Amino acid sequence: MTTPAHMYSDLTGDQLAGLVPELLLSGQLIDRSGMAHLIGAFGRETMARVAVEEWMAASPVYTHRMRTALGIDGNGVEDMFKCLQLDIGAPPQFMDFRYEVTDHDHGAFVLDHCGALMDVEPLGDEYVTAMCHDIEDPTFDATAIATNRRARIRPIHRPPRRPADRHPHCAWTVTIEPDRDELPLPPDAELMFTTRAAQVGLVPIDATADDGLVDYRGALVADLQFAEWSASALARIAEEVALQHQLLALGFWLSVRRYAESVEQATEIFRKQFTGIAGLAADRLRAELRLGTDAQALAQVVNLIPVLGPGRYTGVEAAVDADEVIVEIPADSAAHADGGWITLLDTDHVEPLQAIGVAVDPRWSVVAAEQTGEGLTVRFGLGTEAQKESGEVAIARFSSGADFTFTDRGRSIPITPLTTTGGV
Numbered sequence: 001m002t003t004p005a006h007m008y009s010d011l012t013g014d015q016l017a018g019l020v021p022e023l024l025l026s027g028q029l030i031d032r033s034g035m036a037h038l039i040g041a042f043g044r045e046t047m048a049r050v051a052v053e054e055w056m057a058a059s060p061v062y063t064h065r066m067r068t069a070l071g072i073d074g075n076g077v078e079d080m081f082k083c084l085q086l087d088i089g090a091p092p093q094f095m096d097f098r099y100e101v102t103d104h105d106h107g108a109f110v111l112d113h114c115g116a117l118m119d120v121e122p123l124g125d126e127y128v129t130a131m132c133h134d135i136e137d138p139t140f141d142a143t144a145i146a147t148n149r150r151a152r153i154r155p156i157h158r159p160p161r162r163p164a165d166r167h168p169h170c171a172w173t174v175t176i177e178p179d180r181d182e183l184p185l186p187p188d189a190e191l192m193f194t195t196r197a198a199q200v201g202l203v204p205i206d207a208t209a210d211d212g213l214v215d216y217r218g219a220l221v222a223d224l225q226f227a228e229w230s231a232s233a234l235a236r237i238a239e240e241v242a243l244q245h246q247l248l249a250l251g252f253w254l255s256v257r258r259y260a261e262s263v264e265q266a267t268e269i270f271r272k273q274f275t276g277i278a279g280l281a282a283d284r285l286r287a288e289l290r291l292g293t294d295a296q297a298l299a300q301v302v303n304l305i306p307v308l309g310p311g312r313y314t315g316v317e318a319a320v321d322a323d324e325v326i327v328e329i330p331a332d333s334a335a336h337a338d339g340g341w342i343t344l345l346d347t348d349h350v351e352p353l354q355a356i357g358v359a360v361d362p363r364w365s366v367v368a369a370e371q372t373g374e375g376l377t378v379r380f381g382l383g384t385e386a387q388k389e390s391g392e393v394a395i396a397r398f399s400s401g402a403d404f405t406f407t408d409r410g411r412s413i414p415i416t417p418l419t420t421t422g423g424v
Contacts, residue, residue: 007303007311008238009203013211015289016234017226021406022288023241023306026281027088028095030248032119032399033276033392037269042259048130050255055139057188057251059089061198062244063146069205069236071215077107077174078220078417080147085224086216086237087143088244091115092224094404098168101220101417105176108156110168117159117169118400125160132159132170142186144174149182151175188254196334197246200313202239206232221412228412242306243313249274250340271349272392274341278307279355279393280402286360293361295320298380301360302327307341307352314342315375323382324367327353330375345378347371353378355393362386 008016031051038047063083067073072082081099084090090097094115101107111117120127136158144151156171185193192198207214212230226234253270260266282301289304291297302308302318302325311317315333319326335342345353347369357364357380367381396402 006300008242008309009232009235011231011235013229013231013234014227016231016238017229018288018406019285019304020226020234020237020241021092022284023238024086024088024091025094025401025404026277026284026306027241027245027248028091028116029280029396029399029401030088030245030252030273030277032401033280033396034252034269034273036395036398037272038256041265041269044127044130046259048134050252050259051131051135052138053188053255053258054248054251055089055135056142056186057192057254058244058247059087059139059143060146060185060189061192061195062240062247063087063143064193065198065243066237066240067146069202069240070233071217073217075148075176076104077101077151077176078104078415080144080151080174081107081109081220081415082216083147084143086241088241088248089139089143091401093406093409094401099220099222099415101415103417103419105178107174108172109174110171112168114169115399115401115404119398121159121161128160140172141183142189145183145185148176149184150177150180152177152180188251191254192247192250195247195250195338197243197250197313197338197340200243200334202243202310202312203232203235205236206230209233219414219416221414223409223412225409225412239310239312242309245277245306246313246335246338246340249307250338253340267344270341271344271351274307274344275351275355275390276392276396278305278352279359279390280396281305281307282356282359284402291360293364295323295325295380295382298325298357298360298364301356302353305356316342321379325364325380327378327380328375329378331373332375345376347376350378351390351392353380354387355390358387358389359393362389 066086078101096113097109099109140153153174158170209230209232214230214233257266299318299320308316314335315330317328350366354366363383368379370377
């Protein structure tokens, strides 16, 4: 076998700077993959409840992790906004947050562009209200409490848009009141903090690196430019964002089981979500890294795709063997212990892996899968006939994020507080 394809820490700083926004967008698109299947099974109202529950379970946990990793150790509005910039719920440009800081305890933001709104607006006002009211209200606060449990995020205006072309798409205030009751940690988040995903150690950041930023202790900036960060910090951010995928998936699984008629129905929906985002993420990742379609390209996509990572959590590793690709999925990983996406893969169910292969080249297919006590070994072969993209991936492509293009917005510009009053 040849040397395994690159992991995040093996990429260059330039490669990582382009990849991190892609990973953040991929995390946002998980819901585009999963929610359509929930609507088909349970209807709009249950879909909204699952969306609320999955994000409230996951976001306090992964926000806490990112704060720790990047030294975001304050408890003010500015610190909260820093976390949002590194959250799969708010990928840059696709969810184009514009921040304003008044002081430590007060701020605001608008969305100049909301890709999620663009996806649901054609479905009608009921779906828009479900997302922009029913889902956003509790999940925004769940994200805020990872920074300060006395923080509240409240709307100034939000969709359904009146008039229909209203811009910005929505506007919100953020306040912290010292005498306000603290919001409790959601019960599902308490459970999520006990998972291996919440506790797994990832690649450490080299605090002595001189090729860019190594933490986010400085000023909040507009249009966070990842090209200004060190390769070491970017590798850690990439791993954390991949872990955000896993935590959101665990939250989804926890919630879906409450509403499913059986474990079998819940598993089927969970596998469809996994398959859809796997194919879509693989397609965009390959394009971002300008990879080809050969075995080395497929192995690299498998090793970098966030739905199978980060490697320190899942243990997944791909390597090239002659003209084929071998994927090893160990049975004793932290990801297996948590019971997430990885546990859906077995000799009879390799649909997510097949979706990744087709995204690299439609001629790639899984030709063998063997289960042993050590785990699952999957072999890809390159055939002569193109395989059809799965219906799950086609559904995920409904999102405008499938074809979204990031643009270069220049250097990061510090956001200056309007006043110097407020808490410290």
